[in-house]
Amino acid sequence: MRYLLLVSHGSRREASNDEVRQLALKMNAMNHDFDKIACAFLELAEPLIPEGIRQAIAQGADEVVVLPYFLSAGRHVAKDVPAEVELVQKERPDKKITIAPYLGSATSIASILLEQAES
Amino acid sequence: MRYLLLVSHGSRREASNDEVRQLALKMNAMNHDFDKIACAFLELAEPLIPEGIRQAIAQGADEVVVLPYFLSAGRHVAKDVPAEVELVQKERPDKKITIAPYLGSATSIASILLEQAES
Numbered sequence: 748m749r750y751l752l753l754v755s756h757g758s759r760r761e762a763s764n765d766e767v768r769q770l771a772l773k774m775n776a777m778n779h780d781f782d783k784i785a786c787a788f789l790e791l792a793e794p795l796i797p798e799g800i801r802q803a804i805a806q807g808a809d810e811v812v813v814l815p816y817f818l819s820a821g822r823h824v825a826k827d828v829p830a831e832v833e834l835v836q837k838e839r840p841d842k843k844i845t846i847a848p849y850l851g852s853a854t855s856i857a858s859i860l861l862e863q864a865e866s
Numbered sequence: 867m868r869y870l871l872l873v874s875h876g877s878r879r880e881a882s883n884d885e886v887r888q889l890a891l892k893m894n895a896m897n898h899d900f901d902k903i904a905c906a907f908l909e910l911a912e913p914l915i916p917e918g919i920r921q922a923i924a925q926g927a928d929e930v931v932v933l934p935y936f937l938s939a940g941r942h943v944a945k946d947v948p949a950e951v952e953l954v955q956k957e958r959p960d961k962k963i964t965i966a967p968y969l970g971s972a973t974s975i976a977s978i979l980l981e982q983a984e985s
Contacts, residue, residue, distance in 0.1 A: 751983050755937075763938040766970065774976045780984060814983045818874075818937060818969075819882040847983045850937075851885065855981070857893045859974050864870050864933045864966045865899060 750808035751781040752799050754828060755816040757788030764792040767816060781812070789827055796831035800844060804835075810843040818851035869927035870900040871918050873947060874935040876907030883911040886935065900931070908946055915950035919963060923954075929962040937970035 753774065755767040771786035783806065787799025794802060796813070803811045813832055817824050829846060836844050850856070872893065874886040890905035902925065906918025913921060915932070922930045932951055936943050948965060955963050969975070 753979065758938065758940065760938075760940055763940050766938050770976060770979075774980060777976060777980065779980050812983050814979060816937065816979070818935065819877065819879075819885050821877065821879055821882050848985060850975075850979060850982060853978050853982050855978050856969075857889060857896060859972050859978065860872065860889075860933060860935070860969060861893060861896065861898050862974070863969060863972050864931050866967060 748782045748807045749780070749810045749812070750803040750806070751779070751784040751812050751814060752796075752803060753784065753786040753814050753816050754796055754799075755786065755788055755792075756823060757791035759791055761792075764788065770816075782808075786816075789823060789831065796828065797835050800832070800835040801838075804839060804842055808842065810845075812845050812847050814847040815849035817849045820849060820851065824849045867901045867926045868899070868929045868931070869922040869925070870898070870903040870931050870933060871915075871922060872903065872905040872933050872935050873915055873918070874905065874907055874911075875942060876910035878910055880911075883907065889935075901927075905935075908942060908950065915947065916954050919951070919954040920957075923958060923961055927961065929964075931964050931966050933966040934968035936968045939968060939970065943968045 753771045767786050775784040787794050787796045800811050815824050872890045886905050894903040906913050906915045919930050934943050
C-alpha cells in the first residue's frame with residue numbers, strides 16, 4: 748500500500764490548517780497512483796509529521812511519500828521535515844519513506860502564477 | 867503599460883528571496899500579457915511592496931497587478947499586502963492597482979502537487 752502525506756508548516760490560525768486538510772481531501776478524490784492521500788504538519792497543528800507517518804503505517808502503508816507543501820527551500824524543507832521523517836524511519840526500517848520535491852521547485856508554478864494574474 | 871508584481875513574504879535567508887527573484891525573471895521571459903514582470907516583498911527583502919509599485923509607475927505603468935505568492939489566506943494575504951497596496955494607491959489615485967488571487971487559491975495546485983509526488 749502506497750500512501751501520500753502532504754506536509755505543511757502548520758499555523759496558529761486553524762482556518763489555514765483546514766485549507767491544507769481540504770486540499771489533501773481534494774487530491775485524494777482526484778485520479779492518482781496512491782492508495783490514500785492525507786496531510787500532516789511540521790508544528791502547531793495535528794497530526795504532526797511522525798504521527799501522520801505512523802498512522803499511514805498503521806493503516807497498512809508499505810511506502811509513504813512525504814510531499815512538502817512549501818514555497819522555498821529553507822530550513823524547514825532542508826532540515827526540519829527530513830529530521831521528522833528520519834525519526835519514524837529509524838523506528839520502522841522495514842518501511843520505505845521518501846520525500847518528494849517541495850512545491851516551490853515545480854517548474855509549472857510560473858505558468859500557474861501567470862494564470863492567476865490574468866484571472 | 868501593464869505591470870505584474872509578484873509579491874512574496876521575504877526571508878532572512880537571502881537564497882529564498884533570490885528564488886523569488888529568479889521566478890519573476892522566469893515568468894517575465896515567458897509568454898504573457900504584461901509589459902513587465904518583477905517582484906517585491908512584504909518585509910525583510912528589497913524592494914518592499916510600496917517601492918516595487920512606485921518603481922513600476924516610474925517605469926511607465928498605468929496598471930499594476932499585485933500577485934501574492936502565498937499558500938494560505940492568512941493575515942498577510944487578507945490584511946498586510948492590501949494595506950501596502952493601499953498606501954501607494956492613495957499617493958497615486960490615477961493608477962489602477964489591483965490584487966490577484968493568491969497562489970494557494972489556484973485550483974491547479976492539487977494537480978501540480980500530484981505531479982511532484984510522482985516525480
